[in-house]
Amino acid sequence: MxxxxxxxxxxxxxxxxxxxxxxxxxxxxxxxxxxxxxxxxxxxxxxxxxxxxxxxxxxxxxxxxxxxxxxxxxxxxxxxxxxxxxxxxxxxxxxxxxxxxxxxxxxxxxxxxxxxxxxxPDLLTQVASTADTRRPEPVRLTGHRPLSPAAGDRLRSTIRYVQDHVLADAAVADQPLVASTAAQHLAATVLATFPNTAVTDPTGPDRHDAHPAALRRALAYIDDHADRPLTVAQIAEAAHISVRALQYAFRRHLDSTPLAYVRQVRLSHAHDELAAADPEDGSTVTDIAARWGFYHPGRFATLYRHAYDRSPRRTLHDG
Structure with a gap:
């Protein structure tokens, strides 16, 4: 940082x-x-x-x-x-x-x-795509004012969130998965705030491409690369489909999103690391969570309890 x-x-x-x-x-x-x-x-x-x-x-x-x-x-x-x-x-x-x-x-x-x-600007294209996937164009903002006061409030809150929970702690901000996750979260919020050229609804070809085989390729890629910074665009490329087709495949077959699945896989890795760690060696919940891209301790603890029915701190100390 x-x-x-x-x-x-x-x-x-x-x-x-x-x-x-x-x-x-x-x-x-x-x-x-x-x-x-x-x-x-x-x-x-x-x-x-x-x-x-x-x-x-x-x-x-x-x-x-x-x-x-x-x-x-x-x-x-x-x-x-x-x-x-x-x-x-x-x-x-x-x-x-x-x-x-x-x-x-x-x-x-x-x-x-x-x-x-x-x-x-490339961050926008990492989380969304334009209409023509055969000749992809960079996603661009087409207006300088928010779509609504509520959209502006969400962006303002996201910027403050990044300031308070990423940039306030250099040890957290320097984690590659934290930096990648925070940047994509900000980019997605920007797209939800301002008019832009991204197309979110799947086209006919997108629906055709969103078949189980493509989804399996995406899942395998995420599983193999969860310890590295990942973008939706990278996952879509590995699955040989468009970003929209990827997002549609996850909604259709898993009732989820690509980044939600990435978070789930990383949460599982964080769980394994917490269970194997020794707090006497200086391991902390915050450090392990940040290593897997979770930069808000309270939110990480909530996700963890929901998935494992116990606190991450208890897992760290009880093994």
Whole structure:
């Protein structure tokens, strides 16, 4: 996990830092008597989460980031935010996508405290697909505002969840399965929040391909690779079907989802490791759970009790 802190009242240093942290940009100060910028970044693999606190009014002009850039405004306002074909302003509580990854944008920050979450656009394609599976296109967002206030609330909660239960503990965040699971969870929530090009309903060919043999290939691949980061797209490729066909096969034959099955297999491995571990050697429930991609101790304990009718701590100590 990468962490970074910046605290300065030097505008040139702030511009240099922001250009390195995001993309090349120009900033200007509309309140010369104040120029304090405080920024904290935490990052895992393809996701970074920044908290910014600016006590001055700042204009910005940013070259394309090449990443999906989400903004949650806590205090203050962001005004006259523009990119190709869009002009908007944001206030406290708003959650937005700043601009498509390939476009530049500009605007003004008015003494604001806000969150910037950036993720690799490829994450969207790892959890969903577009209509034409013969010539796959990357999944893209087609709007910058949430589909509904409830959708925006869910995304805001997901970002906070990643902050509080992944990025708050470097030992947890550095676990490869945790990083992969958290990134996919965030990407899936982004797709549920904003208009996009993903197609979720299975087509006729998808239904035809969702046969038991394809499902068996998917299950075998998951069983053999559960100790590695897995995406829905990888599982679908191993099963020789589309992402939609894979998801339909799991719904039709198992009344489940691919990632729910991955979680079930990893829970079984965590159970085996807990039963074999010796707490006298320093083994802990939290460490073992994180090694298998479970980064919320309370949620892991709930899943574990449901599956094994006992607490993970009891398994660790009783064997």
């Amino acid at each position: 990468e962490t970074l802190r910046f605290d300065s009242d030097d505008l040139e240093r702030t511009e240099e830092f922001l250009s390195q942290a995001y993309a090349r940009m120009r900033i200007g100060n509309g309140t010369p008597d104040s120029s304090r910028a405080r920024i904290h970044r935490s990052a895992i693999d393809s996701v970074s989460v920044d908290e910014l606190d600016l006590d001055f009014d700042m204009s910005y002009a940013v070259t394309p980031l090449g990443r999906i850039c989400l903004c949650v405004v806590h205090e203050g306002t962001i005004e006259d935010h523009v990119y190709q074909g869009v002009s908007d302003s944001f206030g406290p509580g708003d959650v937005v996508s700043f601009a498509p990854p390939e476009l530049s944008y500009a605007g003004r920050v008015h003494a604001a405290r806000y969150n910037i979450t950036m993720l690799d």
